[in-house]
Amino acid sequence: MLKYLLKRIFQMFVVLFVVSVIVFCVMSFTGDPVLMIVPPTATDAQIAEARIALGLDRPLWEQYSVFLGNLLRGDLGVSYMFKRPALTLIVERMPATLELVFLSILISLAVALPCGVFAGARPNSPLSRAIMGGSLLGISLPSFWVGILFIFYFAVEKGLLPSSGRGVTGLLFGVPFAFLTWDGFRHIILPAVTLALGTLAMLIRLIRAQIMEVMRQDFIRFARAKGVSWSSLLFSHALKNALVPVVTVFGLQVGSLIAFATVTETIFAWPGMGKLLVDSINTSDRPVIVAYLMIVAAMFVLINFIVDIVYTLIDPRVDLR
């Protein structure tokens, strides 16, 4: 186990290194950040001065080695636009994104598990067909469209929920969260549901396919013959055997929801870190973009690691060595 752990940690560093090189190279092809920072009336001398102040006058490999050196000291650089540490900017906005993503994951699991299992066990029932039709919609409708539709229906037309923002937050361990207050909870419902739709629909389809496959196998027939109850058959015998690929996809999905909740956050003016990424791309704020992508890469590696551990819990045959 320890050997495995060390191997994974080593892999993580390799991945992060490769990501940093790629991101750094790609960044140098995008716009010149200096022109985004200096006022439009700036003279050539002022622009040159700003370029030196930001270290952008140096060759790319030198910029990269400075970045790498700082990174090893835990310093991800300072935002050109905000003149504050990139890490601080991201961490400041992270709780909002995390609570949004976790609520939407809860929603998708709560809906996808029963629906997927049912549709897999009774593929021909009209309800299953309805579920599958709905899931197809969920996959194909773009979230920016669904979000705007929700806002106009639930907020503008019906006045049931607020249109945007995070509302009043409450503190948990000194970190502000919206779900702790009634007002905040009302604010989080629409964005969380919007964000959940895509994942939810995909999980339903995946679970259904897996369940259908498992249901055809012999041990299910034996269990039935043994007199196992229907619900126990579905949820402990069938579902457990269907879960391995589901957990893989679910893990990746969690990662991309956290990293790229961008669209939903922008539509609902949710003050999360996804919007920071979009703004930073628009202003060529390289340190923030690089820091963001590094954190995202680290997160994906971590999630995959957790997924691997979970495999062993679901299926004892899986061996991490």
Place this chain on the structure above:
Amino acid sequence: MNRRFAAILAACMLSVCMVPAAFAAEKSLVIGLASDALFMDPSQQDETITNTMGRYMYDGLLNSDALGLPTPALATSWSVGDDNLTWTFTLRKGVKFHDGGDFTADDVAYTIEVCRTSLLKNFTASIKEVQIVDPHTVKIITSVPTAVLLESLVPLRILPKAYRTKVGAEKFNQAPVGTGPYVFQEWIKEDHISMKANEAYWGGAPKITKVTMRPISNAATRTAALLTGEVDIVEDVPVRDVDKVKGTSGFAVVDRPSERLIYLHVDANRPKGAGVIGLDKNPFNDIRVRKALSLAINRDAIVKMIMNGNAYPTNQLVLEGRRGHTKKIPAPVFDPAEAKKLLAEAGYPDGFKVYLDAPNGRYVNDGQVAQALASQLTKVGIQIELRLHPKSVFFDFVRPGDKSSLVMTGWSEPIDVGELGNVLFYTRGKNPAKGGSNRGHYANPEFDKLLDAADATADPAKRAGLLEEAAALIVGDRGVVPLYFQQDLYGKKANVAFEPRADKSILAADMDVK
């Protein structure tokens, strides 16, 4: 709608109406903005929302009115010496910063020093020296006579020397202190900024006691937040939502011409056109071609079809009321037949090919406008190959002016034609402080001379005369082809009293809620 629901709705509306009655002294305003402020410290960045925050929490020596003209603020009076360089400002007495500290001449000198060392040198470019005469008098000495000194002091928001040096720049940016009409309360990034009225404000306590700014970057969401009543006023109502807001009872749309001019940079003077395709010369050297360019453009159609009427076709460089706006410039004419004729006379009966470089996503509907221009110009023979650039790349691409001969872009000029001309059309390389963004390499000694003369005077009236001449000269020469002024659009609840400003700031201090 069934009856019970109607009853509930009525009850809700009633309770909403009752709230202001119950707290008559408290007047609050929620403002929906297109983005969050970058800084609370106004010396750090020249950006619209940061500048707006500078208006709420700070004062300049001068502030500006809705038209953009300077008005006395922390300086109550001023005079220029006989050398036309030394300006003496008398400061307002008894003004206190929000933390209780006194405002004195020290703070003025400190602020100018901070801006000098930040990247915002343009705020202080003309200032050579600051002398503190006594706690309520400062002398500002400019390096050359500067007619625009008063205007250029407006964005210089006065910082509290004692407090800012005590807490440091980073902490100051998170918990700012100024002399302005509103006192900082809270800034939750990307969620809201809240402020309360400064009851001791020298200009009188604002009527609106509590202000919340909410950044809502998605335009449709911003409209929705207004229509649900979550915010009282929003900026940048998208053109497609204007009718919807107007048509909803209890809401109104307010507009005014924006300072932002959309125009074409023309490569008039270089012998070889960098963006001209397949020709070894530059057709734009010939004034007939440049005239044809302007004649071929149907500005009214662009404004009507693409901007839904929400823009103002123009041939001017600055808004009416600003120095350099002049009747000597005739209104733009659309005459494609004449354009074709001029092209033929210039030796291009079959036209020629040229790139048009334009941003996509920087200005309102810019990509579509560029496409319309391309088709209008191609019709008379100026065959356009359109190159649309995302905004983060665009300015980098066009600044050196070495890849294009025709550039569509925008400029927001808060002062006058002199400031605009110095940056955009002054001959490159003659003066290191001028012509930095001359993307078309326009070079006209006569034009430069007028700008230099305007800069050499400290007399605003004389400057205005010179700038009118300069504007008429360059537009007549088609060194620039103005297209239209954008429109600033605001959506608001009917009970909000609001007058739009040239600088686009929504200032609660000048507003009221009925």
